Amino acid sequence: MSTKVRVRFAPSPTGPLHIGGVRTALFNYLFAKKHGGDFILRIEDTDQNRYVEGAERYIVDSLNWLNIPYDEGPGSAEETQRKYGSYRQSERRHLYKQYADLLLEKGWAYYAFDTADELDAHRKEHEAKGKTFIYNWHNRQKLKNSLALTQDEVQQKIDAGHEYVIRFKSPQDEKLHLKDIIRGDMEIDTNILDDKVLFKSDGMPTYHLANIVDDHLMEITHVIRGEEWLPSLALHVLLYRAFDWQEPQFAHLPLILKPTGKGKLSKRDGDKMGFPVFPLEWRDPSTGTISRGYKEDGYFNDAVINFLAFLGWNPGTEQEIFSLNGLIEAFQLEKVHKAGARFDPDKTKWYNHQYLQQKSNKELTGLFMDFIASHKVVSGEIAPSLVNKDYITNVVALIKERADFVADFWTQADFFFVAPSAYDEKAAKKQWKENTNEYMDEVAGVIAGIDNFASENIETIVKQWISNRELGFGKIMPPLRLALVGAMKGPHVFDIIALIGKEETTYRINKAIEVLG
Incomplete structure (x- = not known):
């Protein structure tokens, strides 16, 4: 057997790759790279009755999106194929x-x-x-x-x-x-x-024989797989003994459990609770049914890798955020837990939030501009003149701390692009009092007279006016936010005013006076 570490991920192309399978692939990849070894993809497609068109391509695309590509597998270099044979079991059937x-x-x-x-x-x-x-x-x-x-x-x-x-x-x-x-x-x-x-009687090997033969011929040194294969371990060890072959080292990973902690995580759990269980969106070729994917739901690939690594493993420290290289350096199979790992949808969002905060405003601006281009400008909701890189970069800088996903930028900041057409009913009832129209009209006049339209300067002048009028901030600031935003959300009011500009600010205040008065 090879002295170089060689591990394999061997899925069956019977449908989309579940995140349990993705985690198995990840742990194999981390272990291989930690020890300077090879990560091999082998497609176990001997059961042609269950073969699903497009599933193999989906597996490869998923590994590539997650940035854990295989060193050997379908499409490998000729010399590798000559040494180890095909990486699809259906093309190896003559061996068994x-x-x-x-x-x-x-x-x-x-x-x-x-x-x-x-x-x-x-x-x-x-x-x-x-x-x-x-x-x-x-x-x-x-x-x-x-x-x-x-x-x-x-x-x-x-x-x-x-x-x-x-x-x-x-x-x-x-x-x-x-x-x-x-x-x-x-x-x-x-x-x-x-x-x-x-x-079998049809001339095909069962999984047990094909698996052992392939692992031996491909010089696999470590078999890292899900615990559902633990009951087969005795047979597989006996097969190695029967062939007089050196067996690889085995490691069986714990199950990924439902958010309740009871039972194995399934697609049904994701559908019921509103989260994906597949890395990429999957369209069933027979029914046309679309299943959600982490990529299409707005997750960053490095965030998905990070939260999957912590399903059943941790480094024994307080650190939770790891780059892929950091995971490779820290990873040890001996620190993988025996007990099942409970899947926590809220924690996956937390990870995405952390990765979003780490990204530069420039990168996030590009992603948000892509989102706006595909979702909003096309529908005519936003004036194309507002899809301006500098403007959007300023918006992103103001709101990114509140966002978990790039799509959240729109829900958090739609008012930067579209003036409110309606006002939160509960907030209007609470904030828009008998004299609010008069005060807002005065505020609009104050703002219209400001020349230096920097946020700090606007704040100083407006707050000075409030003090001079002896009104109290509670009578001005909440209704002012409501007029600008349409709801009680958003960043610092004066940052909003500075960004949307004098003309748009006074227009929105006057519109609120007209509608709410």
Whole structure:
């Protein structure tokens, strides 16, 4: 086996990539890069009945968007393909039969001719007695297989075209010692293992055989996968022993749990609670149904990477914000938790907020301009003259602290682009009193007379006027905000006035007087 660390992410192209799969890919990537190794993508598409058009492309696009691209995989360089073969299992199917035959020769596997109906009858018979039917050491000599039949009988059945499978012959009366990097040492009684099918009657390998053969031929040193594969660990270790191959080191990652902490996170949970469970938007090719993606929902790829890394792992410090390079440096498989990791939708937003705050106003301006161009100017809602880089940069600087997503800039700052056409009813009732029209008219006059239209200067002059009139700020500032914004939201009032300008400010005050008076 290779001394260089080689890990693989091996999804099946049966639909969009769930974030549980993304986290598995991420932990493999972090481990590989930490140890100067290779991160390999292998597409496990032997089950053609479940193959979904576009799913492989989706997996590749997701890894690329997340900035965790594979070193080897579909489309790899010729010399790599020559050494390790194709990275799609469907293109490797010619390899597996020889390994199934090798296990037959070594006495680690046997032909089984039992039909589905016969096996079903055995199960029902056991159930009637309150037992569970397991095909293994305690009954395999009584069933229709090459362990119970003579060699001639077996050959006759094969020559006659009888359907068969090849089963693994699990050992009897052994204590099998297993080691997992995350879970430590385990021991399994081999008597409880069933004789799994390795090769099916349709001439295709099962996952168990193909997986072990591929990992060996691709010189995989560490298998890092979800805990749903933990029950298969004993069989996989026995297969390595049967082939006389050195087994890789195993690590089984904890489940990602629902926000309630009970049960595995599913798409249904996301639909019900309003968050995505896929990295990119996915359109089902058969139904046309669209599932939300983190990218399209406005999440930054580095924020998604950061929150996924903390689902089941932490560095043992207080630090929560890590760049990808920082994660690589800090990552240790031994610090991955055994217990399931509860998914917290609010925490994912918190991460996105942190990453948004770290980005420069210039970068955010570009993203917000793209948003405005695609959502607002097209509909004629905003005058194109307001889609001005300098103006938008000033808006972004004022409101970014309140935003979790770039789309929030619009909900937080629409009034910078469109004058209010209506006023918050509750706020108007509370803030617009009997003499407010008169005061607002005076404020408009004061503002119209200001030449130096810097925020601080406007504030000094208006507040001086309030003091001179002995009115109290509560009578002026809230209704002034309402007139400018249409609601009791937004940044510092005088920053708003300075940015939208004298003419727009006086227009909005006069409009509010007209509507609310």
